[in-house]
Amino acid sequence: MAVRVDLNISLDGFATTTDQTPEQPMGEDWMRLVGAYIATRTFRERVFKDTSGAGTTGIDDKYASAYFDNIGAEIMGAGMFGLHNFPDDPNWQGWWGDEPPFHCPVFVLTHRKRALIEMAGCTTFHFIETTPAEALKQAVAVAGGKDVRIGGGASTVREFLKAGLVDRLHVAIVPILLGRGIRLWDDLRGLEAGYSVASETAESGVIHLTFRR
């Protein structure tokens, strides 16, 4: 069992963008951040249900495939679920569609009390208010020995990193400068201690960097 993070960030370190609107929930900047990832064959198969075999098959796809492998539970911030956008609608089920791409229990960290949501494809959303360490315990308990992913956003991931709870951090660094958003790396001086770090550049220009312990 490992606690894993996979995030796309810009060269200037922004993992969460700020140009979202209700009509375009991810924003243009976000599309640029994840463009190479969305273009992979694995993403097209797993998320878009495109079984034509279209999509890239290089280094980006290797990471996309690893992304979906062996996750037993996921933890995310309220913003990643979408709570901040429709905070007062108790029927709002998040941005992730009728069949979210998680296929496992998802723990959403929030101060708001909300009832459990069960979605198609075995995704369940549990809304909890607790510390990173305690949330992780709950996730591990239902992960069936598989890995737990800290899904995002950047602030949530940073809290888990600062608490020393992450075993493997993979960042896909996209060589663009966004200049605004939420930075992943703030206040993480010395994070590299205790990790080995390796990186490789994909055909798309995306740099895949992995901290492992």
Place this chain on the structure above:
Amino acid sequence: MAVRVDLNISLDGFATTTDQTPEQPMGEDWMRLVGAYIATRTFRERVFKDTSGAGTTGIDDKYASAYFDNIGAEIMGAGMFGLHNFPDDPNWQGWWGDEPPFHCPVFVLTHRKRALIEMAGCTTFHFIETTPAEALKQAVAVAGGKDVRIGGGASTVREFLKAGLVDRLHVAIVPILLGRGIRLWDDLRGLEAGYSVASETAESGVIHLTFRR
């Protein structure tokens, strides 16, 4: 003739560190930032005058060799020269030793009027107060058709990047998190437009990323 930048930055984007003291002018963080660069055979030969052939010869050395190649003039900020540390000493000749590693005219951007300094090894320090574009004109005029380097620090480089004056930006991204210092990437949203971007990872773990136009 190209206008070039070569900088070492941390993963969180800091190019200039803040733990310098008069006794340790570069600081420990700076040593970590440039460690792989200093370890190259080229740096040892060119800066330390070590002709034993010791030093690394891989990808880091390829960039170190390119760093020293074909520079006809250099522009730097007052901090990189060292003016901020002994601002009131008219005899202070900067951090760079009796024979600075530039071997060309160096233009130091500063509001302080200072006389030209001629050092051993053909380095001359010219203190000028002007805009990036005007400083570049002066540097080009004495560069003899060779390239002009914007040496640093981060704030000076950023001004030249924002003014659209840089043809080739090479950053050596060291996979450490410093958490403090001066960021290279602030306020450069969209810089990648008009450049092609390529990267490769050295044996040391340093990621060499180059913007070219």
